[in-house]
Amino acid sequence: MSIHALTTEDLGSSAQRERRERILDATITLASQGGFDAVQMRAVADRADVALGTLYRYFPSKIHLLVTALAREFERTEAALADSRIEGDTPADRVVTVLRWTTSGLEDDPHLTEALTRAFMFADRSVATEIRLVARLLTRIVTHAMHPDRDEVDDEDVAIARVVGDVWLASLVGCVTGRSTTAETVAHMERAVRLIVR
Amino acid sequence: MSIHALTTEDLGSSAQRERRERILDATITLASQGGFDAVQMRAVADRADVALGTLYRYFPSKIHLLVTALAREFERTEAALADSRIEGDTPADRVVTVLRWTTSGLEDDPHLTEALTRAFMFADRSVATEIRLVARLLTRIVTHAMHPDRDEVDDEDVAIARVVGDVWLASLVGCVTGRSTTAETVAHMERAVRLIVR
């Protein structure tokens, strides 16, 4: 397995950018229909109208593919949140709002959630770059909810946001593994946030 | 894949109990030598002197196998902790002590840590029983550190312990995916515990 996936900048031609988008679209579609197991590399290649070898040239493994798709979703989420005013008077309230909002999005598409979560959790060191990107996005989403007005945040806030992110991920895993229902997950997250964010 | 793994109670004969233990021992040995990828079902079967079909009769998947092995490790950890006096004057101090202790154990055997963590994180609903067992053990270990004297704990404590467990798991994932070093992980966990446990 090669070390690096092709990043957006590497792709000169627009045909390549389009191929890349088609691949990620196909990934999301399949994931959303049948979850992690349904994202089969041959199926992704077929649906994206791309040869298997090409798929592997763009994304060196199924995990890279899914984690990159997750990063793209997060980027869209962040973009959507950047524009909108977040409900809530205190940082904790706003973080809860964002988590609720995100979680309900996931609830609407449990297969997709399962696929992306499991990929993220199963990743190993070779996916470090993509993982870091996702972690950074998640932290930014949380810190932005805490302080929508600020552009800069201090270390303390980042640490808090990371803990919130940890709880969020662990909660997702709990949901995906059937350890807890969505309602329980939301309640747990809310309780955790009120413990952590003050 | 069948739904249930054979639990200890199901195994009448001592030959069966021994086989089961041999399988789990082989799993730990292989995991500790080469991590998740080295735990290959044929290799486990060979080393445990058991046929592949028998292995699958005892543990319906590689994930069941690894998560069960993790549960056994946790049971031993809990037993070891139950006897010993835990250093620290406050609940937070004691929780930090326990996490440090456990984490250093994992640091000594990074391959094993990687194998067990990734299995736990990759598990799906079919492993719910084993996952729940592990989660219960983890919660008990933390609540016991918080209140070594009490036998009963209230809901609040359980909620707190679950958040701590969440952070611990997310930190492990961070370690395994190469997002953070062991030192960073320990620091992050410690900071989180002091935020959460009061």
Added chain:
DNA sequence: TCTCGAAATGGAACGTGTTCCCATTATGTC
């Protein structure tokens, strides 16, 4: 327009988790 190197294609092939089958062996009952 032609040429050349890079990218894409189509498909074979390999490794490992998982399933299946059936002959053999242990286990428990009469």
Added chain:
DNA sequence: GACATAATGGGAACACGTTCCATTTCGAGA
């Protein structure tokens, strides 16, 4: 001890992630 049943052994077979290669297509520069 003989039998019925279940458990085990041994190994082939299948599925899907991944690799590899021969061939074709594409696109930029002469």
